[in-house]
Amino acid sequence: MHKVLHLIPYDTVGGVETAVRSIPAEWDGRAGAVRFRRAYLVTHSAVEVFPEDWHGPTISVNHPVAHWKLLRFALKSRADLVVVSLWRCCPTLIALKALRPRTKTVLFLHSAVDVHVFDRVLNRAAMLLADEIWADSTSTLEARVPAAARKRARVLSFLTKRPPALPGLSSTDQGRNIAPNFVYWGRLQSEKNLGQALDVFAAIHRLLPDARFDIIGPDRGSLAGLQARVAELELGNAVRFPGALPHDSLMARARDYRFYLQTSLFEGMAMSVIEAMGMGLVPVVTPVGEIPSYCHDGHTGIHVSTPEETAQRVAAIIADPASWQEMSARAAERWAEADLFQDDYRDACDNLLSRPQSGRSSTCVD
Numbered sequence: 001m002h003k004v005l006h007l008i009p010y011d012t013v014g015g016v017e018t019a020v021r022s023i024p025a026e027w028d029g030r031a032g033a034v035r036f037r038r039a040y041l042v043t044h045s046a047v048e049v050f051p052e053d054w055h056g057p058t059i060s061v062n063h064p065v066a067h068w069k070l071l072r073f074a075l076k077s078r079a080d081l082v083v084v085s086l087w088r089c090c091p092t093l094i095a096l097k098a099l100r101p102r103t104k105t106v107l108f109l110h111s112a113v114d115v116h117v118f119d120r121v122l123n124r125a126a127m128l129l130a131d132e133i134w135a136d137s138t139s140t141l142e143a144r145v146p147a148a149a150r151k152r153a154r155v156l157s158f159l160t161k162r163p164p165a166l167p168g169l170s171s172t173d174q175g176r177n178i179a180p181n182f183v184y185w186g187r188l189q190s191e192k193n194l195g196q197a198l199d200v201f202a203a204i205h206r207l208l209p210d211a212r213f214d215i216i217g218p219d220r221g222s223l224a225g226l227q228a229r230v231a232e233l234e235l236g237n238a239v240r241f242p243g244a245l246p247h248d249s250l251m252a253r254a255r256d257y258r259f260y261l262q263t264s265l266f267e268g269m270a271m272s273v274i275e276a277m278g279m280g281l282v283p284v285v286t287p288v289g290e291i292p293s294y295c296h297d298g299h300t301g302i303h304v305s306t307p308e309e310t311a312q313r314v315a316a317i318i319a320d321p322a323s324w325q326e327m328s329a330r331a332a333e334r335w336a337e338a339d340l341f342q343d344d345y346r347d348a349c350d351n352l353l354s355r356p357q358s359g360r361s362s363t364c365v366d
Contacts, residue, residue: 159274214242285301
């Protein structure tokens with residue numbers, strides 16, 4: 001049986017973690033049966049713990065002991081293929097290739113930009129050593145993978161499931177305004193630029209005082225500032241912070257909203273936007289990363305400009321149920337037949353496992 005091991009910094013609510021949790025524990029591949037396992041650098045408030053997962057110690061993701069333990073586990077697992085997501089796990093890929101160079105490895109990129117110098121340097125080093133480079137979108141691949149390395153690169157779908165679309169408007173709802181209910185889900189961190197989302201919502205709230213905005217997800221350093229901004233904008237209870245939710249609970253709750261509001265500074269494929277569109281929520285988003293390729297302004301969503309202009313466009317749709325219904329249907333239709341992440345992932349793993357053993361380096365240390 002072939003073994004595939006996927007390394008991630010920690011288990012939390014986010015596109016990367018949600019996608020990797022969708023991979024089955026076993027499957028029948030082209031080269032034989034495959035057993036899949038996730039390993040996390042540290043234990044960090046997992047939303048749901050799977051018994052087959054391995055979690056590192058409850059310490060900082062930057063602690064050398066955490067990195068040593070992850071490397072030791074990766075070596076002991078004797079996986080045939082090791083996939084690495086996010087820059088903090090790149091040192092493990094680099095060390096693993098140095099100690100056991102015939103192990104097949106993949107670097108998985110999930111964002112179209114380097115966040116900082118450590119992200120850039122460690123990912124570039126890992127790219128040189130990895131047998132393949134996977135990306136969540138074409139924009140990520142083109143922005144971060146050097147031309148010389150693209151023959152080893154491929155793009156994987158980032159849609160994990162097709163959520164049931166929102167019910168259509170009933171005959172009694174046809175003449176009513178759409179409920180001005182907005183939602184965001186994901187990490188509460190600086191690159192998500194949620195302060196701009198609050199400014200957009202505040203402009204909407206001035207036009208529609210019954211508007212509501214729920215910001216769902218774990219705090220990654222931005223919550224206090226966002227709460228202060230809510231108070232400054234005098235939004236009161238119109239904005240709520242429910243915290244992190246299990247994915248199934250989140251998807252069930254998402255059916256209560258009509259718009260998805262996200263104003264990221266940068267993105268790769270933006271899984272939350274995809275999930276929201278798949279349900280039929282109308283996305284109100286900044287056109288960054290891969291988002292403009294599937295969220296077309298005025299057709300399957302609304303691109304954020306100034307808060308005031310965006311608010312006017314949203315208010316016009318809310319006042320015209322038929323327009324919202326049409327945009328909602330087009331958003332859901334965009335993902336109705338799209339490939340699923342788990343299918344692309346398994347196919348990419350099978351392709352690598354079917355090849356002769358890696359020979360990118362000449363020695364092997366066991």
